Every structure is written in C-alpha cells, then in structure tokens.
Amino acid sequence: MPTRRGRARGRALIRDILRMGDPRLLQPSARVEAFGTPALEALLEDLRDTMAARDGAGLAAPQIGVALQVVIFGGAPSARYPDAGEVPYTELVNPVLTPLSDEVEEGWEGCLSVPGFRGVVPRYLHLRYEGCDPRGQPLRREVSGFHARVVQHECDHLAGILYPMRMRDMARFGFTDILFPEAAAAED
Ligand code: NI
Numbered sequence: 001m002p003t004r005r006g007r008a009r010g011r012a013l014i015r016d017i018l019r020m021g022d023p024r025l026l027q028p029s030a031r032v033e034a035f036g037t038p039a040l041e042a043l044l045e046d047l048r049d050t051m052a053a054r055d056g057a058g059l060a061a062p063q064i065g066v067a068l069q070v071v072i073f074g075g076a077p078s079a080r081y082p083d084a085g086e087v088p089y090t091e092l093v094n095p096v097l098t099p100l101s102d103e104v105e106e107g108w109e110g111c112l113s114v115p116g117f118r119g120v121v122p123r124y125l126h127l128r129y130e131g132c133d134p135r136g137q138p139l140r141r142e143v144s145g146f147h148a149r150v151v152q153h154e155c156d157h158l159a160g161i162l163y164p165m166r167m168r169d170m171a172r173f174g175f176t177d178i179l180f181p182e183a184a185a186a187e188d
Helices: 002-010 038-053 082-086 145-158 181-186
Strands: 058-060 070-073 090-099 104-109 117-124 126-132 138-144 173-175
Touching: 038 058, 038 070, 038 090, 058 145, 070 145, 082 145, 090 145, 104 145, 117 145, 126 145, 138 145
Parallel strands: none
Antiparallel strands: 058 070, 070 090, 090 126, 104 117, 117 173, 126 138
C-alpha cells in the first residue's frame, strides 16, 4: 500500500481534535456509502494515530472534522482509561445501537473534545451494536459495562451529542486534576 506508507513517511498523521463549542461537533454525521476506498483507509489511519497520540479510549470521525459515521475504540489500556484494555480494538462504520435492557449505570467519562474535565454519565448497561468494518464486512456484538459505555459515548458523537449533554447532575462535573489529583500526573 504505497499511499499509506507515503503518508506515514511524509506527513504527521495526528490531526487536531475539535473542542466543545465548535458547531461541527453538534452536527449529525452522514452514513458511509463506499467501502475499502483510499479515502476511508486514510481516515481510519488518521483516527488511529490521533487516538494513540492523545491516549484516548475512543475517537469519532467528527472529532477530527469529518462528518461521517466512523468511530474507533478500545485497544491497549491507557493511563487515562485503564479499563480500555477490556475492549478489543474496533473500527465501526454506520453503527446502530440497540439497548438490551432498561438497566442504566452511572460512570465517569472524559472526552478528547472536552479536555481536562470528567463527568458522571448514565449509560445503558447492556446493548447490541451492529454496523460494519471499513471494508464493509458486517460487525455485530452484544456487550456490557465499560465496552457498552465506550460505544455509546463514541456513537453519540455521530449524532452531535457530547457527554455533558447526557449528564443528569452537573454537580458531578469538574476538572480532572481536582476530581482525581492522584491521576493528574498522567493527564492532558
Ligand atoms: Ni468523546
């Protein structure tokens, strides 16, 4: 794949992440219609490199200014999200989420588009997600807990929703280094 090697040699692949307040983060994203294209491969490569550089648990295409229904999440545990190691690295296109019960769990979240903050967000505990990978192969999983939380957070970005918009109690929103001083050394 000479194109991708050329990009890796010639240019930084780490993209700027849009921050809350940018109207592009509030727009719904369009479905991907063409799979296996160089443009889609390049988008995935930029998402991967940007998520790795920022030590994120997930990243959605609109966060780098691309209004397409593409998210990535999981992989190696990070300092920011030690639980992320439980979630396999996944590239998900055109996702559809279906809760499998009414059970909701509150948990702390952060977002690379809301740097320096954490908040407690209610999420469905069990859900099914369906979509496909960047080559158009169907992907369908039933997941729980942190895996389900990450998918809901990332897919919300595709609907123009940031996690503070899901919070029920703004008393549980604050600066990460104040809320979790012991983790501050590893923070952004
Ligand atoms: Ni986010």
